[in-house]
Amino acid sequence: MGDGFLFYFLIFCLGAICGSFLNVCIFRLPQGQSVVSPRSFCPYCRRPIAWFDNIPLLSFLLLRGRSRCCRQAIPWRYPLVETLSGILAVASVYRFGLTPLALLYFIFLAALLVITFIDLDHQIIPDEVSLPGILVGLLAAALRTDLSLRDAFLGAIVGGGILWLVAVGYQRLTGREGMGGGDIKLLAMIGAFLGWRAIPFIILLSALVGSLVGILFMLAKGKASGRLAIPYGPFLALAAVLWVFWGEKIILFYLTTF
Numbered sequence: 001m002g003d004g005f006l007f008y009f010l011i012f013c014l015g016a017i018c019g020s021f022l023n024v025c026i027f028r029l030p031q032g033q034s035v036v037s038p039r040s041f042c043p044y045c046r047r048p049i050a051w052f053d054n055i056p057l058l059s060f061l062l063l064r065g066r067s068r069c070c071r072q073a074i075p076w077r078y079p080l081v082e083t084l085s086g087i088l089a090v091a092s093v094y095r096f097g098l099t100p101l102a103l104l105y106f107i108f109l110a111a112l113l114v115i116t117f118i119d120l121d122h123q124i125i126p127d128e129v130s131l132p133g134i135l136v137g138l139l140a141a142a143l144r145t146d147l148s149l150r151d152a153f154l155g156a157i158v159g160g161g162i163l164w165l166v167a168v169g170y171q172r173l174t175g176r177e178g179m180g181g182g183d184i185k186l187l188a189m190i191g192a193f194l195g196w197r198a199i200p201f202i203i204l205l206s207a208l209v210g211s212l213v214g215i216l217f218m219l220a221k222g223k224a225s226g227r228l229a230i231p232y233g234p235f236l237a238l239a240a241v242l243w244v245f246w247g248e249k250i251i252l253f254y255l256t257t258f
Contacts, residue, residue, distance in 0.1 A: 008090050015089025015106070016056040019082035022110055026081065026117045029126045045070040056082040077117060084113060088241075095245055104140050105244060108133070108193045112237040115186060119233035125182025130189045137192025147195050155191025159199045160184050183232050190240045198243045201251065205242065206235035 025035050027043065040049045047069045053059050060079045067074055088109045096102035111133050115125050134156055141152030163184040170176075191199055214230050242250065 008094070011093050012086040012090050013056075015086035016082040018089065018106075018110060019085025019113075020054065020056045022085055022114050023078050023081050025114045025129075026077070026121075029114070029128055030118055030122045030124060042067050042069050042072070044072040056086075081113060081117065085110060088113070091245060101144070101146065104144075105193075107136070109241060109244065111189070112240060116234040116237045119182070119231040123180075123229065123231050125180070125186050125233050127182075127185065130182065130185040133189035134185070134192045137189060141192070151195035151197070152192050154196040155194060155199060156188045157191070158196045159191030159202075160188030162199065162203065163187050183236065186233055186236055190236065194240065194243060198240070198247060201243055201247060202236060202239040205239040206232070209238065210235040 021035075024040065028035050038048070040054055041047060042049060044067060050068075053063065053068050057079055060074060063074070065074050065076075066072065089106055092102045092106040092109065096105060111129050115129055119125050138149065138152050138156065141147050141149045167181075167184065187199070187202070190202060194202075210230065210232060213235075217230060
């Protein structure tokens with residue numbers, strides 16, 4: 001039991017380290033900056049961050065949530081992303097074992113994490129993540145035993161195609177843009193990784209959760225009109241995560257219950 005705890009603790013630490021890089025992506029990609037250079041710097045005073053102040057989670061605790069150089073508050077998003085990345089790493093290894101498939105799914109989930117926080121902050125989904133993600137998903141399918149290249153290709157086509165038809169239909173009916181191209185490319189990426197069979201589940205669940213959250217937001221804000229801008233990407237990402245770990249069980253539960 002002790003060895004198992006140490007093993008998963010190590011996996012969590014590796015995931016949190018990856019989460020530190022994901023924070024760089026979340027901060028820099030919307031600004032069109034390189035995620036490789038320059039080295040990490042304070043977003044307030046732009047001074048470089050020393051390595052001992054850049055240790056995932058630990059540095060945040062030791063610094064008591066404030067930058068050493070200018071004493072500005074460090075956003076809670078940074079330790080949150082590192083923690084979520086660590087949890088997703090552990091979940092991937094626990095679900096798929098210490099295998100290349102676990103690494104592939106972690107890369108996919110990490111991309112969803114970046115997309116989620118960028119979409120929440122800026123209401124955009126960067127092509128720098130979704131388009132390479134489609135390609136990686138298709139290339140990986142050529143080597144996978146659990147998903148064929150045909151299913152991955154159909155997943156990308158069906159996923160992107162359905163949302164494209166929805167976007168075009170909504171715009172023609174209302175004269176307004178209701179869904180951005182980023183959501184279309186995101187679902188194409190999800191389909192490339194998970195296959196076409198996952199698409200109906202992801203669309204239905206994301207629409208259901210998104211609608212419920214939208215209603216709660218409107219009630220909280222006191223807005224009676226339905227024109228409230230809520231990013232759809234995080235709901236697609238959440239549904240994809242649920243499919244990765246519990247999709248088959250959820251479908252089985254639904255079929256046996258209803």
